[in-house]
Amino acid sequence: MPPVPASWSDEKVETIMGNLLRAGVVLAAAVVLAGGLIYLLLHGAAQPGYHVFRGEPADLRSIRGIVAEAVTLRGRGIIQLGLLLLIATPIARVAFSVYAFARQGDRIYIVVTLIVLTLLLYGLAGS
Amino acid sequence: MNLVEFSLVLMVGSLAAGFLGALTGLGGGVVIVPLLTLALGVDIRYAIGASLISVIATSSGAASAYVKEGYSNIRIGMFLEIATSSGALFGAFLASSISTQVIGAVFGIVLLYSAYHSLRPHAAQPCDEGTPRDRIATLLRMDGAYPTPEGQRHYCVRAVPLGFGLMFGAGTLSGLLGIGSGALKVIAMDQAMRLPFKVSSTTSNFMIGVTAAASAGVYLSRGYIDPGLAMPVVLGVLGGSFLGARFLASARARLLRNIFAGVVVMLALEMIYNSLKGRL
Numbered sequence: 001m002p003p004v005p006a007s008w009s010d011e012k013v014e015t016i017m018g019n020l021l022r023a024g025v026v027l028a029a030a031v032v033l034a035g036g037l038i039y040l041l042l043h044g045a046a047q048p049g050y051h052v053f054r055g056e057p058a059d060l061r062s063i064r065g066i067v068a069e070a071v072t073l074r075g076r077g078i079i080q081l082g083l084l085l086l087i088a089t090p091i092a093r094v095a096f097s098v099y100a101f102a103r104q105g106d107r108i109y110i111v112v113t114l115i116v117l118t119l120l121l122y123g124l125a126g127s
Numbered sequence: 128m129n130l131v132e133f134s135l136v137l138m139v140g141s142l143a144a145g146f147l148g149a150l151t152g153l154g155g156g157v158v159i160v161p162l163l164t165l166a167l168g169v170d171i172r173y174a175i176g177a178s179l180i181s182v183i184a185t186s187s188g189a190a191s192a193y194v195k196e197g198y199s200n201i202r203i204g205m206f207l208e209i210a211t212s213s214g215a216l217f218g219a220f221l222a223s224s225i226s227t228q229v230i231g232a233v234f235g236i237v238l239l240y241s242a243y244h245s246l247r248p249h250a251a252q253p254c255d256e257g258t259p260r261d262r263i264a265t266l267l268r269m270d271g272a273y274p275t276p277e278g279q280r281h282y283c284v285r286a287v288p289l290g291f292g293l294m295f296g297a298g299t300l301s302g303l304l305g306i307g308s309g310a311l312k313v314i315a316m317d318q319a320m321r322l323p324f325k326v327s328s329t330t331s332n333f334m335i336g337v338t339a340a341a342s343a344g345v346y347l348s349r350g351y352i353d354p355g356l357a358m359p360v361v362l363g364v365l366g367g368s369f370l371g372a373r374f375l376a377s378a379r380a381r382l383l384r385n386i387f388a389g390v391v392v393m394l395a396l397e398m399i400y401n402s403l404k405g406r407l
Contacts, residue, residue, distance in 0.1 A: 010201075011197075013201070014194050014195055014197065014201065015195055017194050017195075017201070018190075018191045018192065018194040018195030019191070019195075021187045021188075021190050021191035021194065022191035024187060025184065025187045025188050025191065025365055028184075028361070029361060029362060029365050032357070032358050032361050032362065033358075033362060035354065035358065036134070036358035036359075036362070039354070039355065039358070040130060040131055040134065043130055044129060044130050044131040045129050045130070045131075046129060046130050047128075047129060047130070048128070048129075048130055048133045048167075048355070050163075050167070050168070050169040050170060050173050050353070050355075050356065051168045051169065051170060052170060053170035053172045053173060054350075055172075055349070055350030055351075056350035056351075056352065056353060057350075060350075060352075060354065061347060061348050061349075061350050062347075062348065075354075076354040076355065077354075079354035079355075079357060079358045080352075080354045080357075082361070083180060083347075083352065083354070083357055083361070086180065086183055086184060086187070086361065087183060087340050087343045087344075087347075088340075089183070089187045089336070089340075090183060090186065090187060090336035090337045090339075090340045091337075091340055093187075093190075093336075093337075094205075094208075094337060097201070097205060106268075108266070108267065108268075109202065109205060109206075112205050112206050112209060113205055115209050116205060116208045116209055116212055116337070119209070119212035119213055119216065119341070120212060120337060120340065120341050122216070123212065123215065123216055123219075123341035123342065123344070124340075124341065124343075124344040
């Protein structure tokens with residue numbers, strides 16, 4: 001077994017990974033909350049209409065459209081941007097794992113995490 | 128009920144979903160889908176989109192604590208993610224040629240059986256200096272330790288190929304049915320690989336976020352993910368998952384097993400109900 005550099009022990013990797021996940025969800029939640037307040041302040045008195053499926057408008061279905069909606073400070077666009085940050089969090093966690101196992105010199109797990117990252121990106125690209 | 132009241136009701140329900148999801152490793156969908164469809168009259172497609180978002184939020188929210196505290200086994204999680212991710216792609220590929228209604232009903236029955244099984248704790252695996260180690264688990268450096276009130280307790284992993292195969296099945300089902308496969312993940316680690324229950328549920332919790340993120344793009348582009356529904360769900364579920372992660376540390380494994388079995392029975396009945404109604 002290759003010697004693990006003391007600066008990148010499993011405990012250190014776990015601490016950084018935990019902080020990364022927390023930062024991701026807190027940031028996503030803050031953006032969702034900001035968008036939600038704008039949305040409810042403007043439309044809060046309306047009746048919810050979710051019993052019929054209409055699907056989201058094209059602007060809220062793609063990354064480019066969501067960013068365009070969010071920069072014009074539309075509530076629903078900002079919430080959707082927060083959801084993109086939320087979806088990106090586990091992907092960032094896998095990407096960080098590749099780096100962490102590389103720092104540990106753990107070849108088997110570099111390969112394992114690269115396979116997972118490839119499958120994940122393949123699944124996302126296929127959509 | 129206007130949108131503000133609707134959002135508040137949904138947020139309170141999501142808080143419970145996040146709490147249960149984080150404790151059991153099942154994600155929040157088990158509670159979110161019936162809450163939205165049965166109690167609030169929301170279309171099933173919007174409910175599936177919101178449920179997917181709730182799984183990612185529960186997973187990442189609780190994992191931030193579980194990983195730091197040393198409950199989740201990152202190596203086991205990462206290795207098994209190969210099986211779940213490739214299974215999910217395989218399931219999505221199969222989805223066009225298989226009756227999901229039949230699969231849903233069968234899955235429901237399998238879940239009822241496993242809920243019954245998961246109630247019985249398996250014999251504690253002795254794991255000390257003299258214990259013969261599983262060769263694959265040793266090669267993959269999977270054996271580990273987790274915190275208990277009596278200090279760190281070591282555990283040895285076994286039956287890695289069986290666990291890997293079950294995880295592929297779990298991934299395939301989630302690709303086919305569009306549901307988080309947390310139940311099968313926990314059962315595979317608990318019953319086949321003989322991990323301590325807290326390690327099984329927190330490692331499953333760690334993994335389900337990745338499985339869900341992989342299919343999030345599909346649901347987003349189909350227009351299933353509605354911001355007005357997702358907002359209260361995300362905020363509620365995250366709050367619940369932080370509370371759940373706190374509670375797990377002090378909870379007895381016996382209690383967690385009972386809660387897990389109860390939630391799995393709920394999930395099973397939901398699957399069977401949805402199959403009969405033709406909503407899968």
